[in-house]
Amino acid sequence: MDTSRSPSEASGFSRKLAATIIIVYMVVTLIPISWMVATSFKSVDSAISYPPEVFFEPSLEGYVNLFTNRSRQPKDYLDSLPPPDTWYEELVRSREMVITGPSKFLPRYSNSLIIGFGATFFSVFLGSLAAYALSRFKVPLKDDLLFFILSTRMFPPIAVAVPIFIMYRKLGLGDTHVGMIILYTVVNLSLSVWLLKGFMDEIPREYEEAAMIDGYSRMQAFFKVVLPQATTGIAATAIFCMIFSWNEYAFAVLLTQFNAQTAPPFIPTIIGEGGLDWPAIGAGTTLFLIPVMIFTVVLRKHLLRGITFGAVRK
Amino acid sequence: MAEIEIKNLHKSFGNFVAVKNSNLVIENKEFFVLLGPSGCGKTTTLRMIAGLELPTSGNILLDKEDVGYLRASQRDIAFVFQLFALYPHMNVRNNLAFPLKMQKFSKTEVDAKVMEAAKLLRIDHLLKSKVSSLAGGDRQRVALGRALVRRPKAFLMDEPLGTLDAEFRELMCLELRKLHDDIDATTVYVTHDQQEAMSMADRIAVMNEGEVLQADSPKIIYNKPKTKFVANFIGSPGMNFIPIKEKIIPNQSSIKLLDSSLKIPEQREGTNSNENFLGVRPENLRLVSENGVKGNIFGVEYLGSRKILTVETQLGNIKIRVDSDTQVKINEQIQFNTLNNNQIIFDGSNDMALQSEFMN
Numbered sequence: 001m002d003t004s005r006s007p008s009e010a011s012g013f014s015r016k017l018a019a020t021i022i023i024v025y026m027v028v029t030l031i032p033i034s035w036m037v038a039t040s041f042k043s044v045d046s047a048i049s050y051p052p053e054v055f056f057e058p059s060l061e062g063y064v065n066l067f068t069n070r071s072r073q074p075k076d077y078l079d080s081l082p083p084p085d086t087w088y089e090e091l092v093r094s095r096e097m098v099i100t101g102p103s104k105f106l107p108r109y110s111n112s113l114i115i116g117f118g119a120t121f122f123s124v125f126l127g128s129l130a131a132y133a134l135s136r137f138k139v140p141l142k143d144d145l146l147f148f149i150l151s152t153r154m155f156p157p158i159a160v161a162v163p164i165f166i167m168y169r170k171l172g173l174g175d176t177h178v179g180m181i182i183l184y185t186v187v188n189l190s191l192s193v194w195l196l197k198g199f200m201d202e203i204p205r206e207y208e209e210a211a212m213i214d215g216y217s218r219m220q221a222f223f224k225v226v227l228p229q230a231t232t233g234i235a236a237t238a239i240f241c242m243i244f245s246w247n248e249y250a251f252a253v254l255l256t257q258f259n260a261q262t263a264p265p266f267i268p269t270i271i272g273e274g275g276l277d278w279p280a281i282g283a284g285t286t287l288f289l290i291p292v293m294i295f296t297v298v299l300r301k302h303l304l305r306g307i308t309f310g311a312v313r314k
Numbered sequence: 315m316a317e318i319e320i321k322n323l324h325k326s327f328g329n330f331v332a333v334k335n336s337n338l339v340i341e342n343k344e345f346f347v348l349l350g351p352s353g354c355g356k357t358t359t360l361r362m363i364a365g366l367e368l369p370t371s372g373n374i375l376l377d378k379e380d381v382g383y384l385r386a387s388q389r390d391i392a393f394v395f396q397l398f399a400l401y402p403h404m405n406v407r408n409n410l411a412f413p414l415k416m417q418k419f420s421k422t423e424v425d426a427k428v429m430e431a432a433k434l435l436r437i438d439h440l441l442k443s444k445v446s447s448l449a450g451g452d453r454q455r456v457a458l459g460r461a462l463v464r465r466p467k468a469f470l471m472d473e474p475l476g477t478l479d480a481e482f483r484e485l486m487c488l489e490l491r492k493l494h495d496d497i498d499a500t501t502v503y504v505t506h507d508q509q510e511a512m513s514m515a516d517r518i519a520v521m522n523e524g525e526v527l528q529a530d531s532p533k534i535i536y537n538k539p540k541t542k543f544v545a546n547f548i549g550s551p552g553m554n555f556i557p558i559k560e561k562i563i564p565n566q567s568s569i570k571l572l573d574s575s576l577k578i579p580e581q582r583e584g585t586n587s588n589e590n591f592l593g594v595r596p597e598n599l600r601l602v603s604e605n606g607v608k609g610n611i612f613g614v615e616y617l618g619s620r621k622i623l624t625v626e627t628q629l630g631n632i633k634i635r636v637d638s639d640t641q642v643k644i645n646e647q648i649q650f651n652t653l654n655n656n657q658i659i660f661d662g663s664n665d666m667a668l669q670s671e672f673m674n
Binding site: 204206207209210211212213214215216217220225228229231 | 364365366385386387389391392393395397399401402403412413416417460464
């Protein structure tokens with residue numbers, strides 16, 4: 001019998017089984033993403049060719065199409081133009097088109113950044129204050145309040161789309177950054193209050209009591225002593241809030257059009273002539289993935305600690 | 315440094331009364347210990363002095379100034395927690411400097427004060443360490459350092475040695491007491507460990523069920539406990555209580571125990587009840603060859619320098635402390651009587667000690 005490992009350690013077979021399952025799962029989840037990234041580097045023809053091309057000649061056509069508006073011109077008009085200055089003009093010219101201006105993608109993308117990070121910041125900030133209060137103070141009807149907060153998650157947010165739409169129109173919040181930040185903050189708050197309350201409960205009261213005896217007010221103690229120790233929970237909560245606000249589609253379609261439209265409703269509107277411009281859509285989606293990927297990778301260390309936090313008493 | 319006075323202090327949480335109308339005066343430069351079993355209200359009392367709990371009623375005077383309803387931050391006192399509560403996201407230096415940052419000291423002043431405290435506690439070589447890398451004893455020293463760095467009016471400590479191992483605890487007891495003397499501090503110290511209390515305190519207040527039963531020097535608490543609870547709680551093993559079935563009257567100086575008569579200190583008070591107790595410490599009893607109370611040896615505990623005998627008698631089990639070379643066997647019949655005049659009569663109706671020639 002193999003006695004070199006402790007009984008609580010996994011056996012060689014179960015490790016291999018676990019690894020296999022993870023690899024299979026990874027392949028299943030990564031194939032669509034890698035296909036999407038590949039599509040973004042295909043030409044329009046190659047993207048829709050049948051059978052699908054796994055190996056192809058890479059092209060930046062999708063990215064050029066994503067960032068520009070173009071119009072098709074007759075051949076003799078194109079010939080009359082001076083030769084193109086840049087590589088992307090040349091690329092567009094070779095498709096018998098000219099660039100008529102920048103597309104709406106950049107403003108939509110920055111709307112997504114502003115609204116996504118704004119809503120995340122406020123969800124976590126307000127959530128940590130509420131969580132601290134619910135964790136430390138005797139709040140009348142605390143349990144009912146907590147249930148009430150949770151109950152806002154018991155239906156899909158879109159179920160209240162119509163009242164919110166009417167409300168936003170009357171308040172003038174429709175198609176504004178502030179409006180969208182408020183909306184996403186509110187939707188995320190219940191999650192952030194509940195998650196953060198769990199983390200706050202784990203932080204011994206002695207820390208803030210020590211700070212208060214040492215001359216700090218409760219608010220100062222909260223910011224200087226409690227919050228730094230809740231970093232893990234804040235990171236985990238921020239990731240969940242960020243992913244929701246970043247990906248949210250339904251409300252964005254309903255409430256935004258010009259000024260505050262985010263990337264998710266914008267990307268599907270990139271339609272080329274005679275069919276969908278798949279490389280441009282692939283390019284938009286790939287670029288759309290990047291911020292949330294960076295955000296998650298940066299906070300990953302905390303996230304892993306975060307979701308197992310408190311499972312084992314240190 | 316300061317004098318702390320507690321007047322009619324009362325604290326209840328809903329229906330639960332944690333502290334019942336307590337009165338205490340803690341003198342300037344005194345090392346004062348609140349001692350009692352868990353749930354007796356000692357920590358609540360300490361937290362009220364600190365300002366972490368507000369009293370339901372009553373006053374707390376710090377140098378004659380009523381601070382009972384002030385915020386903790388406005389009282390100028392320091393608190394050492396059982397679990398130290400060192401800020402894990404700061405290194406030792408920042409932990410020590412944290413209380414000073416609120417007080418508008420210049421950076422050089424802060425550094426000087428931190429260094430002074432660190433040197434006093436011999437942790438100056440650890441200033442750059444993370445607190446999570448420190449051993450228990452060093453954490454304790456950092457916690458003490460954080461308390462004394464701003465030289466507060468009083469130190470409050472809530473079982474600060476509770477998490478240390480036994481050997482280290484003894485060492486820290488000595489160090490704490492020395493530190494207290496060196497910096498002329500006023501210290502209020504909460505513990506449930508009577509040995510800690512006896513070895514460090516100038517005075518001990520024994521508490522039970524929210525009440526202060528007695529506040530006196532360790533010697534008086536041990537020898538002349540005012541109530542049965544104190545007599546039993548202090549000392550290891552506690553005092554023997556021998557039931558006496560007679561009413562005690564003033565000036566009485568002997569009682570009947572079974573068939574023999576036993577001399578007791580001349581009483582100044584009488585009892586209300588006919589069922590009272592004779593309190594006598596195990597070391598104030600001795601084995602005799604004749605004319606003693608008879609009993610059988612039930613158990614022998616060997617404790618190195620001494621032995622504790624448990625003797626089965628018609629009056630119940632009685633503990634006697636003897637020299638460790640005394641030879642006795644289980645079930646052996648022996649006789650014992652009192653060694654001196656240090657007995658106390660407790661009134662069966664209220665468990666209070668009677669005044670006597672000895673208890674005065």
